[in-house]
Amino acid sequence: MNSTDVPRLSVRSPGDLIAAVPYLLGFHPADSVVVVAMHGKRVTFAARSDLPDPREPVEAAERMAEPARPVDEAARHLAAVVARQVADRATVLGYGPASRVTPAVDAVRAALADAGIPVLDALRVTDGRYWSYLCDEPECCPPDGTPYDTGSSKVTAAAVFAGQVALPDRAALAAQVAPVDGPERVALRQATERAGRRLADLLDSAPEADVLGGRTVRAAGRAAIRVAGRRHRNGERLDDDEVAWLSVLLTDVAVRDHAWERTDGRDADIALWTDVLRRAEPEFIAAPGSLLTFAAWRAGHGSLAAVALERVLTLHPGYSLALLLDDLLRRGVPPAHLDGWPAVRLPGVVRRRKRGRRGPR
Structure with a gap:
């Protein structure tokens, strides 16, 4: 439905x-x-x-x-x-x-x-x-x-x-979010391998105070999201290494949520996450596919949201954000309920509060 x-x-x-x-x-x-x-x-x-x-x-x-x-x-x-x-x-x-x-x-x-x-x-x-x-x-x-x-x-x-x-039909709509193939897929697979090595090097170079590298990954993720958003707003397309790097960084939930808070129903949002969804390697499509689902739903493109979500849940049936959005679409929650996003809450979601700095005891 x-x-x-x-x-x-x-x-x-x-x-x-x-x-x-x-x-x-x-x-x-x-x-x-x-x-x-x-x-x-x-x-x-x-x-x-x-x-x-x-x-x-x-x-x-x-x-x-x-x-x-x-x-x-x-x-x-x-x-x-x-x-x-x-x-x-x-x-x-x-x-x-x-x-x-x-x-x-x-x-x-x-x-x-x-x-x-x-x-x-x-x-x-x-x-x-x-x-x-x-x-x-x-x-x-x-x-x-x-x-x-x-x-x-x-x-x-x-x-x-x-x-x-x-x-012409729903299959034509689904084709808009289908993965690229042929030489482009081969190039993206190679780019994803490079992104994996880049992430390992990033974690190795993280400061000692950043024990698990979380802050380092989040900083890299915010930078990649900022660059990607700016490129698409200017009508430009990410290259293979940028798509692969962004898709790998989005596996960090904090990075994904940072992208989510900056995603609405703008044409540039839909174009960005459609492109990343189609080009990302299968194991990395959950986050960009969910972000496209959210952007399409916010824009009123319920059918596009549905086919994007279908791709995600087929490969990642337990992905939490996808399951939340699936419930949202199935219940027919109107996009207007989130006017003012991200200052308003998504129905059924308790958002974590950001911790401020502690004052002196």
């Missing part, structure tokens, strides 16, 4: 809404159920999940309990996410064949009703046509569906003008 907060788009018809969905999600959905939430007359939020297979029940919590269907579990999840947003109504759209879309849409409608969210319409979208589950008037909702043309919609034009991008 993924969700996003995006610049609001005004819609006047089901065709306009269908045209808006790919820009709300960042890609054209398929085999999906999407809930588009509205506040007043404006679209404010969209959440998507894959169409579940209604033939496969989830195991009951107790042997004698009635097993829950995946379609119902997914519906309740979507409704709970939407309920946390600034929304007073919603429309449900299912993409795919009627045999799979209908039970999913029905379940989501029921879950939204239980959550107190009125459903304006429920649509099935397939092969350039849509059908409404709430309208049976042949004059406006013909049995063979209503054709739509997203290319001629003003919503499409407005989204493109605003810089919104709709990729």
Whole structure:
């Protein structure tokens, strides 16, 4: 499941809404159920999940309990996410064949009703046509569906003008965070070996007072983060040794947290951590991938956050920051809850206080 907060788009018809969905999600959905939430007359939020297979029940919590269907579990999840947003109504759209879309849409409608969210319409979208589950008037909702043309919609034009991008599918979105390969990967592997030797030399040269080299590593990490941020703000790209050195230093939690406090939803943040995630060696992607997830979520790019987080958790399923962000995305916490970051707390996180110098006893 993924969700996003995006610049609001005004819609006047089901065709306009269908045209808006790919820009709300960042890609054209398929085999999906999407809930588009509205506040007043404006679209404010969209959440998507894959169409579940209604033939496969989830195991009951107790042997004698009635097993829950995946379609119902997914519906309740979507409704709970939407309920946390600034929304007073919603429309449900299912993409795919009627045999799979209908039970999913029905379940989501029921879950939204239980959550107190009125459903304006429920649509099935397939092969350039849509059908409404709430309208049976042949004059406006013909049995063979209503054709739509997203290319001629003003919503499409407005989204493109605003810089919104709709990729062909979710796989195209995932490709944006996929690791580089070929000669570039070989060069980065060699750069990471050099970074490892550089770190060992740094620790060997640490002052005696810095017993484990922690202060020395943190100082190097802050310097690397400062340089990387400045380079990306100026539209420059880090070289292989800079990427490798930064990725190695980010394994120190204090260095990672220093980067985290300086990461928000700025374009430069997203560009930096996307680049480092794609180029870092697999064992070092947890921190940059989590930082990209956070930056994308703060910017309202929920789908990008989801695919970045998926990469991290696939290779590093126990990484604490990734698990925290996974919970954040699954609960549908709105990015606006962290306006003022890092002065405000991330929901569910108790941040450590920095120790000040002790005064004289």
